[in-house]
Amino acid sequence: MFTTVWTASPQRPSEGFTANWSQEGFWRQSLRQAVRLGAGGDRVRIRLSNAYGASPLRIAGATVARTTRGAAVEPGSVRRLTFAGAASAEIPARGEAVSDATELTLDSGDSATVTLHLDATTGPATFHAQAFTTSYRGTGDRLEDVTGEGFDEATESWYFLSAVEVSAGRTDGVALFGDSITDGFGSTPGANRRWSDALGARTGRPVLNAGIGGNLVLNDSAWYGEKGVHRLERDVLAHAGVSTLVVLHGLNDIGFSETDEQPTYVPAPVVEGDELIAGHRELIRQARVRGLRVIGATLLPFGGSDHWGERAAKVSHELNEWIRCSGEYDAVADLSRALADPADPDALRAAYDFGDHLHPNDAGYEVMAEVVAGVL
Structure with missing residues (x-):
């Protein structure tokens, strides 16, 4: 039984309060986002939202890992996420996708880092304007990047990621x-x-x-x-x-x-x-x-x-x-x-x-x- 332990309410692409990437979207880039979890478990899955997308959103690949600092993640903790058994997913306009669960032990209060590889043009991105924490992007496929050095741009918004769930049963x-x-x-x-x-x-x-x-x-x-x-x-x-x-x-x-x-x-x-x-x-x-x-x-x-x-x-x-x-x-x-x-x-x-x-x-x-x- 899964419990939702982190959420961000989706918003339509807009200028928002501060500069963000929602209107320009992403292309041939990786997006890395760290979120703090309200409970722990030994299996984790994510929800991605294309609620305000005007076209299908292609997720070329996704990973989850334990956060260390900034865009860096704990070596050995990177887990590939799948969607209905596939390494990639296409989320219809105004739709959402839930990943399959993967084994990764996380405790309450831990931060989990979710990385998305976006190889096709996303168009304007469903996002959450005010994250009050830093998200990162870098060129190309950086799903396995542990050091985070390849993520050379930053913003304080969340994109596409709307929930993290763990096997807490709470x-x-x-x-x-x-x-x-x-x-x-x-x-x-x-x-x-x-x-x-x-x-x-x-x-x-x-x-x-x-x-x-x-x-x-x-x-x-x-x-x-x-x-x-x-x-x-x-x-x-x-x-x-x-x-x-x-x-x-x-x-x-x-x-x-x-x-x-x-x-x-x-x-x-x-x-x-x-x-x-x-x-x-x-x-x-x-x-x-x-x-x-x-x-x-x-x-x-x-x-x-x-x-x-x-x-x-x-x-x-x-x-x-x-x-x-x-x-x-x-x-x-x-x-x-x-x-x-x-x-x-x-x-x-x-x-x-x-x-x-x-x-x-x-x-x-x-x-x-x-x-x-x-x-x-």
């Missing part, structure tokens, strides 16, 4: 569902200091990160993914071993209409509290149908940020009070109160503020993990 996984705060914006890149990482370390349970920076509950975005009420099935419910869903979502629905600094925010619908509450109810409904326990997390304070304004204050207060008091969630993680400035409950405490008055820093993410661990 059913106590926790999925975190939300936007850039769940994704880990403001945490130290390359250090695995997102709140999903902190929660996994505290609880010993597999924690899946289903955040997308800029994502909304009620509306699609060209850069920031399909709306939450549509993507929950693919990004959480379809994964094996998840028993609990934590929802921290809605801040962008509220705040995007307060700012004009990003072109993708315009036009940004003005969302009222009852609309956002209806969206949360739909997320709860979908999760309960699948037998999940659902925890509601209050939105963090964001006073003073570019998302703040009189209407944003009103709607965020309405949503947070509903999460706290309605009884519709199975439990509540009151992150708003835990991270608020004692002198101003609408603002993040300075010690937890990444600097934009919107996203936490590493210390803030640790506090979030502590609060959620207390209600799991």
